Amino acid sequence: MTKPNVLISGASVAGPALAYFLHRGGYDVTVVERAPALRDSGYAVDFRGTALDALDAMGIRDELRDHETRMRGTTIVDETGNEIVQLPAEAFGGELEVPKRDLTRILHRITADDVEYLFDDSITALTEDAAGVTVEFERHAAREFDLVFGADGVHSNVRNLAFGTNDDVLRHLGMSGAGFSTPNYLGLDGRGLLQPGKAAVYLFSTSPADRLTVSLSFATDSPALDRRTRAEQEQALRAAFAGHGWEAPRLLTAMSEADDFYFASSCQVHLDHWHRGRVALLGDAGYCAAPTSGMGTSQALVGAWTLARELSAAGGRHEIAYTAYEQRLRPYVAENQAAGRHAAASFGGEAPPSAP
Numbered sequence: 001m002t003k004p005n006v007l008i009s010g011a012s013v014a015g016p017a018l019a020y021f022l023h024r025g026g027y028d029v030t031v032v033e034r035a036p037a038l039r040d041s042g043y044a045v046d047f048r049g050t051a052l053d054a055l056d057a058m059g060i061r062d063e064l065r066d067h068e069t070r071m072r073g074t075t076i077v078d079e080t081g082n083e084i085v086q087l088p089a090e091a092f093g094g095e096l097e098v099p100k101r102d103l104t105r106i107l108h109r110i111t112a113d114d115v116e117y118l119f120d121d122s123i124t125a126l127t128e129d130a131a132g133v134t135v136e137f138e139r140h141a142a143r144e145f146d147l148v149f150g151a152d153g154v155h156s157n158v159r160n161l162a163f164g165t166n167d168d169v170l171r172h173l174g175m176s177g178a179g180f181s182t183p184n185y186l187g188l189d190g191r192g193l194l195q196p197g198k199a200a201v202y203l204f205s206t207s208p209a210d211r212l213t214v215s216l217s218f219a220t221d222s223p224a225l226d227r228r229t230r231a232e233q234e235q236a237l238r239a240a241f242a243g244h245g246w247e248a249p250r251l252l253t254a255m256s257e258a259d260d261f262y263f264a265s266s267c268q269v270h271l272d273h274w275h276r277g278r279v280a281l282l283g284d285a286g287y288c289a290a291p292t293s294g295m296g297t298s299q300a301l302v303g304a305w306t307l308a309r310e311l312s313a314a315g316g317r318h319e320i321a322y323t324a325y326e327q328r329l330r331p332y333v334a335e336n337q338a339a340g341r342h343a344a345a346s347f348g349g350e351a352p353p354s355a356p
C-alpha cells in the first residue's frame with residue numbers, strides 16, 4: 001500500500017517538528033523552505049509546559065539541555081545604564097532556553113534522513129480536488145500531495161494561497177525589533193541587561209561567551225517593515241534610537257556589521273479556522289502569539305504534536321483530525337495570545353483595543 005504523502009511549507013520549528021511526527025506516523029513527508037539553507041539567525045527561544053513533553057516525544061530534551069543558555073537573570077537599567085532592579089531568570093527564559101540556531105539544527109538533523117527537504121523554493125499555487133492537492137512551485141515541477149501544511153511563519157505563504165488572506169489577519173501589537181550578535185565588549189556573563197521603553201535594548205551573553213546577543217525593539221504601528229529590505233529595517237531602527245544614549249550608538253553600528261541580523265514585528269495571527277480542505281496551518285502561520293508572549297516556539301511544537309496525534313487518532317481522515325486539533329489547541333493559543341498582548345503593552349507597545 002502506498003503511504004500518504006504530505007507537503008509542509010517552512011523548515012524552522014513547526015515544520016520539522018511536524019515532519020518528525022508524521023514520518024513516525026507512516027507518512028511520506030516533503031518540506032519546502034524558501035531560504036537556500038537552514039536559517040542560522042535568531043537569538044534565543046524558550047520552552048514552557050507541554051512543549052517540554054513534545055521535546056521528550058522527539059527524544060531531544062536532553063540534547064537541548066546541553067545547549068541551554070543558562071541565563072542567571074536580567075538587570076533592568078535606566079537610560080544611562082544605572083541599575084533599577086534585578087529580575088530572576090524565569091522572568092524571561094521559560095523552563096528551557098536555547099539559541100534558536102541550535103534548535104533548528106537539531107530538528108533538521110533528526111528528520112534529514114527520512115524527510116525530503118526542498119530548500120530555496122516556495123509554493124506558487126495550490127489546487128485541491130477530491131483526490132488531493134496539486135502543488136506548483138517556483139523551481140521544482142508540480143506534484144500531488146494528499147495533505148499540505150503551512151508552517152511558514154507569521155506572513156505564511158500557504159495561508160495566503162489557501163485561505164485568500166493577506167496581512168489583514170495580523171494584529172500588530174505596536175512593536176518591531178531586530179536581533180543580532182556582536183563581540184561581547186561589555187563582558188556580560190549570563191546576566192541580561194534590559195533598558196525598557198518605546199525604544200528598548202536587551203543584551204545578554206551565553207554561549208559562546210565572547211559573543212553579545214543584542215535585541216533592539218521599538219514602538220511602531222505598522223507590521224509592513226517585516227517585508228522591507230534589511231537597509232530599510234536598519235533605517236527604521238536608527239530613527240527609533242536617534243538621540244538615545246547608553247550603548248545605543250555603538251549597538252547601531254554593530255547592527256550594520258552583523259551577519260546574523262533578524263527582524264520581526266510583534267504580530268499575532270487571528271483566524272476563524274486553521275484549516276481549509278486538505279490544508280492546515282500550524283505554529284506562527286496559524287496562530288502566532290507574538291514574540292512578547294515567549295510562547296511561539298512552545299506553540300509550534302505543541303501544535304505539531306497535537307496535529308500529528310489527531311491525524312493518527314482519526315486514521316488519517318483529515319477533516320476529523322483538523323477539527324479536533326483546532327478544538328484541542330484553541331484555549332491554549334487564546335491564553336498565550338492574551339499573554340503576548342499584555343507583555344507588549346507593558347514593554348511600551350500597545351495592545352489593539354479590538355483584540356479578543
Ligand SMILES: Cc1cc2nc3c(=O)[nH]c(=O)nc-3n(C[C@H](O)[C@H](O)[C@H](O)COP(=O)(O)OP(=O)(O)OC[C@H]3O[C@@H](n4cnc5c(N)ncnc54)[C@H](O)[C@@H]3O)c2cc1C
Nearest residue numbers: 010012013014033034042043044152153157283284296297
Ligand atoms: C530566522 C529566524 C530566527 C528567529 N529567532 C527567534 C528568536 O531569536 N527568538 C524568538 O523568540 N523567536 C525567534 N524566531 C521565531 C520563532 O522561531 C517562532 O516564533 C516560533 O518558533 C514558531 O516557529 P514557526 O516554525 O511556526 O515559524 P518561523 O520560525 O517563523 O518559521 C517559518 C519558516 O518558514 C519559512 N518560510 C517563509 N516563507 C516561506 C515560503 N514562502 N516558502 C517556504 N518557506 C517559507 C521561513 O524561512 C522559516 O524558516 C525566529 C524565526 C526565524 C525564521
